[in-house]
Amino acid sequence: MTEYGGGEVYLLDLDSVVDGSALRMISSGGLRGRVLIHSALVDYLYSEAKRGRSAGYAGLAELSRLMDAGVGDVEIVVVEDDARVQPRDEGELKSVLRRYALRVGATLVTSDPVQARAARALGVSVLFTGRSRTGRIRIEEFFDGRTMSVHLKEGVPPLAKVGKPGSWMFVSLSDKPLTRAEIEEIAREIIEASALEEEGFIEIDRSGSTIVQLKDYRIVITRPPLSDGWEVTAVKPVAKLRLEDYSLPEKLYNRLLERAEGILIAGAPGMGKTTFAQALATFYAEQGKVVKTIESPRDMRLPPNVTQYSKNYADLGELHDILLLSRPDYTVYDELRSDEDFQLYVDLRLAGIGMIGVVHATTPIDAVQRFLRRVELGMIPSIIDTVIFIDSGEVSKVYELSITVKLPTGLREAELSRPVVEVRDFITGELEYEIYTFGEQTMVVPVRERRGRGEAAILGAIRKLLPDAEVEVRDETLIVRLPPRSSRVTARRLKRAKKLAEKHGYDIRFMPL
Incomplete structure (x- = not known):
């Protein structure tokens, strides 16, 4: 180490300036002597600040504090090479600082462990300041x-x-x-x-x-x-919940445990989607499953055996290759936003990986509709089998999806039969939506609402026409039970009843009361 005026010579690295560790060392008396600040470091922080980067603002603020700290046993000096150096990025800057410290015999002050190893490999003396911060900010x-x-x-x-x-x-x-x-x-x-x-x-x-x-x-x-x-x-999450804390119906709990592999967790912003996804990821990890996540940012609090990947440090092609080669049992994709996000979800699901996607939606069916323009209709049940809608931190609705070939509800001509994606309430089994193509348009039809309105209308009309009959709707068929002898049951009225049923999209059967 070079002596200067009864003290050592130190050169400050980028990290020790930005994280404030160099200033703390000076303030505590850990650094005494001549402290060098390379002009390339100043230029780099200025450039980052002009680009709007937070490290530039923080670094320049710390430099200002450092200059004020240069009193007593500490002398702060800004230095530069004979040939003006303009590093293009952080890596070049750190290389400049290592070489300068070696040339002048200064001790490099750094909190970057990689920079410390590289400097020691060149024979540079290093003062490592990296440590965990104490106290609350x-x-x-x-x-x-x-x-x-x-x-x-x-x-x-x-x-x-x-x-x-x-x-x-x-x-x-x-x-x-x-x-x-x-x-x-x-x-x-x-x-x-x-x-x-x-x-x-x-x-x-x-x-x-x-x-x-x-x-x-x-x-x-x-x-x-x-x-x-x-x-x-x-x-900040208010609470870290486990799956057991949601009091899920046993039927849903068993499905998550045994069958669900294409899961969508939907809800409005701030309703607790990510908290539920976190609980589900922890649940699968505790079941001995290999679980990984794709997040931006990585804000889930998960067990150490769950690997969390960031979309911001790798392109989606790289994440696609990593996950296909590592083959996790489940991948949690937090916040599906862009077409690329949805495409990666689809590719991984079709490759056999269990997928849990988190998506913003104001209603449960909106989450399914986000996929309609991105994949073929017939593939949707292979990609999504379970939709879980979160409202106010609770599971408020669960859908299951399946595909069948049928005549869509409300259509009467047999030749109009086609592939139909059925969206059913998982708990009750009630059909709520049908999704099918009609011409070039994809239709999302609320079956339950339309059926409810149609039932009320047709039942009222038939009872008015045949007041002595008992009428009910069963499996889209209108059952009309007629009394054996009634002057108000005539062939004309029966013919009108049949036309009314056809108009409302129902088959009709007449039976004795």
Whole structure:
């Protein structure tokens, strides 16, 4: 190590600046002597900040603090190579810093374990500052056991959703509006913590927005010009539920255990879809199944034996190859949004992998309709066999899908028989929807509603026409029981009854009372 003015010479690496570990070392007296900041590091952070990246903002804020810390036994100096270096990416920057530390004999201060190994391989002295952060950051202080999410924006008092899915209220956490400086400081803390925590990582870092998963918190940071001001939104699950906590009917529990392999979990935003998917993934993992997930961001809290993949660090083709080769029993696909998401779900399901998809939908049938324009109608029951609709954190509806060749309800000509996807209430077995093609159009017909209205109309009409008869509908057939002797039962009235039944789409049978 090179001596300078009675102290050692240190060169700061990118990670030790961004995560604040270098500043903490200086403040605690762990670094004394000359601390070098390479100009390429400053340029890189400036470039990232101009692109709207969170690491750039956090790094520049830390550099400002570092410059103020250079007093007493610490001298902060900005240095540069004779030949001006302009690294194009993070990898080139780290290479520049390693070579410079080797050339001047400085100790490289880094919290990146890979950079530390690479530097030591070159013979560079390394001071490793990587460690878990202790204490709570400010965003955590806004949460208690009933807080679902916290919403922070500059110029607005902090707000929170308190309660549970389907039963919550917006509350103000303070009367004092937050300033831009406060929001930027909260965002900087979050970025630092994500670099230090084992359970923290930046999922997406775009110009104008950053998505962070930090322990149980899913955090979205937006800034101008994308938003009209700095904003931080943090969401935390209120409870981690097991499948047993949902009090599922035994029939549904057995289906999930034995038969269901193409599952859709649907519901409106904030109703608890991902929480149920998390419980289902844990259930299958405890049954000895190999379970993997595809998430964006990875916010499910799952056992260690469940591998969680991020869509943001691999393209869907790579995930397709990984899952086909590793052949899990079940794959949980959280948040099906784009055509590529649905296509990957379909490909993996048709390859024999059990799939659990999470999709936004306002009604259960809407979840099925999301597939109609993406796959052939006849393939849908092979892809989706069970639809579970979540409302206010509870399972409110379950559909099962099957395909048959029949005459669709309401059509009378036998030659109109065609393949029909039947959507039935799984618990009651009642047919609720029929899906079929008519011409070039795919029809989604609510059978139960139409049948209910038709039954009331035809029963009323027949009873008015034949007041002495008993009338009921059984399996789309109108059963009319006639008294043996009645002056009001005539051939003319029977003929009119038959025409009424045909008009309403029913067969009719006359039987003695």
